[in-house]
Amino acid sequence: GFRTSVRVRPIPKFERCEQLSERVPYTTDDAGLPAPSDRFSESVGANGPLLMQDHYVIQKMAHFNRERVPERVVHAKGGGAFGELEITEDVSAYTKASLFQKGAKTPLLIRFSTVAGELGSADTARDPRGFALKFYTDEGNYDIVGNNTPIFFIRDPSQFSDFIHSQKRRADNQLRDHNMQWDFWTQTPASSHQVSFLMTDRGTPKSWRHMHGFGSHTFMWYNADGAKFWVKYHFKTDQGVQNLSADEAKGIEAADPDAHRRDLWTAIENGDFPSWTVNVQIMPFEDAAEYRVNPFDLTKVWPHEDYPEITIGKFTLNRNPRNYFSEIEQAGFEPSNLVPGIAMSPDKMLQGRLFSYPDAHRYRIGPNYLQLPVNQPKAPVNSYNFDGPMNFEAKSDPVYAPNTAGGPVAQPERYDGAGYHVSGDIVRSDYALHKEDDDFSQPRALWEKVLTEDERTAMVGNIVGHASAPEVTGDMKKRVVEYWTNIHPDLGAGVAKGLGVQG
Numbered sequence: 394g395f396r397t398s399v400r401v402r403p404i405p406k407f408e409r410c411e412q413l414s415e416r417v418p419y420t421t422d423d424a425g426l427p428a429p430s431d432r433f434s435e436s437v438g439a440n441g442p443l444l445m446q447d448h449y450v451i452q453k454m455a456h457f458n459r460e461r462v463p464e465r466v467v468h469a470k471g472g473g474a475f476g477e478l479e480i481t482e483d484v485s486a487y488t489k490a491s492l493f494q495k496g497a498k499t500p501l502l503i504r505f506s507t508v509a510g511e512l513g514s515a516d517t518a519r520d521p522r523g524f525a526l527k528f529y530t531d532e533g534n535y536d537i538v539g540n541n542t543p544i545f546f547i548r549d550p551s552q553f554s555d556f557i558h559s560q561k562r563r564a565d566n567q568l569r570d571h572n573m574q575w576d577f578w579t580q581t582p583a584s585s586h587q588v589s590f591l592m593t594d595r596g597t598p599k600s601w602r603h604m605h606g607f608g609s610h611t612f613m614w615y616n617a618d619g620a621k622f623w624v625k626y627h628f629k630t631d632q633g634v635q636n637l638s639a640d641e642a643k644g645i646e647a648a649d650p651d652a653h654r655r656d657l658w659t660a661i662e663n664g665d666f667p668s669w670t671v672n673v674q675i676m677p678f679e680d681a682a683e684y685r686v687n688p689f690d691l692t693k694v695w696p697h698e699d700y701p702e703i704t705i706g707k708f709t710l711n712r713n714p715r716n717y718f719s720e721i722e723q724a725g726f727e728p729s730n731l732v733p734g735i736a737m738s739p740d741k742m743l744q745g746r747l748f749s750y751p752d753a754h755r756y757r758i759g760p761n762y763l764q765l766p767v768n769q770p771k772a773p774v775n776s777y778n779f780d781g782p783m784n785f786e787a788k789s790d791p792v793y794a795p796n797t798a799g800g801p802v803a804q805p806e807r808y809d810g811a812g813y814h815v816s817g818d819i820v821r822s823d824y825a826l827h828k829e830d831d832d833f834s835q836p837r838a839l840w841e842k843v844l845t846e847d848e849r850t851a852m853v854g855n856i857v858g859h860a861s862a863p864e865v866t867g868d869m870k871k872r873v874v875e876y877w878t879n880i881h882p883d884l885g886a887g888v889a890k891g892l893g894v895q896g
């Protein structure tokens with residue numbers, strides 16, 4: 394037989410491990426083979442070099458090198474939980490979607506996030522918060538991938554990457570740069586409504602539990618008879634809106650960058666389950682053409698006096714993830730996941746997002762991301778897509794449609810009602826104006842009729858603090874003052890005073 398000239402010492406025994414091993418499962422490698430050791434590599438003699446044949450330790454090191462997927466290009470830092478949606482009102486006149494029928498209960502996943510920061514960044518940064526919902530319905534996944542604001546910075550998806558580049562880091566020194574942020578915003582008047590929200594104390598929520606969520610876009614609902622409506626979602630926090638002042642947010646940033654992750658986790662662990670009341674605004678299909686503002690423009694809300702909010706139910710979060718990576722990091726939300734009874738609208742931002750998210754997941758998580766447990770629908774999956782990297786579904790024949798082999802057959806009638814008529818020349822242009830469309834009236838209404846005196850003072854202070862960063866130039870400060878003066882002269886004057894800009 395084969396003999397080695399080197400004597401390999403036996404692996405030392407540890408009393409504690411021996412005792413434990415009677416009570417806990419034994420370690421294996423990923424192929425299920427019993428592990429030779431939890432602590433020692435295989436070496437030639439106790440002091441000798443390690444052996445290539447130690448595939449167990451090689452697997453450990455190699456797998457470790459592959460523990461990360463790329464972080465989300467936006468909304469990298471976040472946290473999430475599972476829960477349930479319950480519908481308490483009858484809205485069958487507006488939508489036939491099964492999850493919205495009275496009495497329906499649907500399991501859900503939510504993920505909250507900041508937008509611009511990286512994975513380890515602080516939860517209390519001034520930023521919109523992502524508010525992404527995945528409902529596991531009996532008709533497939535329905536995702537509402539919203540924010541804690543009802544509006545957005547831009548209204549054309551071609552600007553999204555430019556906008557995000559201005560919010561993230563410079564190419565040369567890898568620093569965030571407020572001059573670059575204001576450079577983009579002040580040349581993009583459409584941003585003024587969302588930047589107004591951002592600069593109030595709602596830009597620094599106390600926790601994820603203490604903020605509202607919004608679907609933000611306008612979606613279509615259609616009922617079983619094919620009658621169509623436009624709809625906006627409002628998720629109102631039952632914990633009450635609570636915010637941090639800029640100073641409080643900075644303090645928490647230093648003391649506990651994971652404060653919001655911790656807050657949600659702890660509340661749920663303690664059985665203090667947070668909930669949100671689900672409201673909708675519903676616009677009859679025909680109103681859209683003549684409505685005073687373009688109802689598909691993501692920089693606008695629908696004023697409540699025109700379309701009041703109607704409560705339809707509530708959702709509650711009651712379970713923390715067991716494994717953060719597989720249930721939150723590998724979750725892929727996609728605005729294109731719409732169930733029968735709900736359809737796209739002509740909102741250009743929504744149209745852009747229909748492409749962007751599934752594309753991001755194929756790159757970030759892999760083309761079979763929908764097979765992962767957290768993304769897997771709780772409805773049957775009978776598609777003709779199969780194979781690919783990391784496939785673990787054993788789909789069998791037939792592999793094509795149409796077929797005469799008894800394979801799945803589409804049911805187009807389930808989408809009856811989703812279409813609508815469009816016509817026009819092919820152009821590159823902003824939306825055609827409705828009679829009251831402009832970029833400043835709605836943020837002006839926020840300033841004039843919604844904010845209290847204290848909230849206005851805080852807003853001016855937050856803007857001045859942000860635009861006082863050392864990299865913001867004198868010329869840029871003048872543009873910042875102009876930007877806010879467009880919304881309201883008092884707001885512009887407050888900012889001018891704070892920045893020391895002469896009128």
Ligand code: NDP
Binds near residue numbers: 843
């Ligand atoms: P309303 O007075 O009917 O509604 C004002 C809305 O603002 C309420 O939803 C209120 O609900 C919310 N709000 C209150 N305080 C603040 C704050 N500090 N920051 C942000 N939102 C706040 O008026 P309109 O519907 O005519 O809207 C007026 C303006 O209010 C809009 O131009 C928009 O800027 C803002 N707004 C409107 C919303 C809408 O969907 N119509 C939604 C949110 C804001 P709550 O306190 O529960 O958030």
Ligand code: HEM
Binds near residue numbers: 471524745753757
């Ligand atoms: C995440 C693109 C606008 C909310 C993302 C991601 C991309 C993206 C690529 C990362 C996805 C991933 O890797 O999992 C875009 C584009 C937009 C846009 C191209 C405009 C055209 C918006 C708007 C909202 C929004 C308007 C809210 C109303 C979110 C949220 C996430 C996200 C909440 C994180 C989802 C999660 O928790 O996994 N976006 N986005 N985005 N976006 Fe957008």
